[in-house]
Amino acid sequence: MILWKTFILSLQLPAKQTVFKLNRIPMDITVFYMFILLFIVSLPSLVDQLTKTTGIGSDMNIIFRFIYFFIFYYLPLTIMVFLLITLLAYVFTWIAKVMQRKLKLQILWKMIAYSTTIPFIAYMVIAFIYPIDDSYLLFTLIWTLFLLLKIITVYPKRKTR
Numbered sequence: 055m056i057l058w059k060t061f062i063l064s065l066q067l068p069a070k071q072t073v074f075k076l077n078r079i080p081m082d083i084t085v086f087y088m089f090i091l092l093f094i095v096s097l098p099s100l101v102d103q104l105t106k107t108t109g110i111g112s113d114m115n116i117i118f119r120f121i122y123f124f125i126f127y128y129l130p131l132t133i134m135v136f137l138l139i140t141l142l143a144y145v146f147t148w149i150a151k152v153m154q155r156k157l158k159l160q161i162l163w164k165m166i167a168y169s170t171t172i173p174f175i176a177y178m179v180i181a182f183i184y185p186i187d188d189s190y191l192l193f194t195l196i197w198t199l200f201l202l203l204k205i206i207t208v209y210p211k212r213k214t215r
Contacts, residue, residue: 098181
């Protein structure tokens with residue numbers, strides 16, 4: 055139930071109340087949410103892998119195809135996305151500091167993770183219809199950066215002493 059609520063809230067970003075509600079969700083739920091979201095995003099590739107009749111792995115048993123998929127597609131995808139989110143959160147801590155906002159790495163990490171929901175779901179839907187070029191990743195990055203800048207402006211400025 056909390057994952058569904060998190061999904062619905064992440065679709066409503068960058069509304070002020072939504073940002074603060076998502077900020078109250080624990081980090082372990084956020085990480086689990088990202089694992090599930092990345093699995094949903096990788097479903098078109100899994101279906102392609104399972105239905106492939108030619109090429110590497112086409113003569114493997116279906117169980118080995120699942121294992122191959124998780125080791126060579128899902129795991130590297132998850133590692134890359136988590137590293138990119140961490141890198142972006144680190145960079146945006148400096149941007150938040152320049153904008154004089156009260157934000158820490160953990161909050162930015164969560165907000166980046168939640169802001170990727172719409173582009174990832176759109177990718178999954180489009181990828182089931184027809185193959186997508188890698189240029190879509192640039193759109194996802196631009197969307198996330200734009201949304202994150204709007205989210206940063208929601209937080210109050212630091213008080214000067």
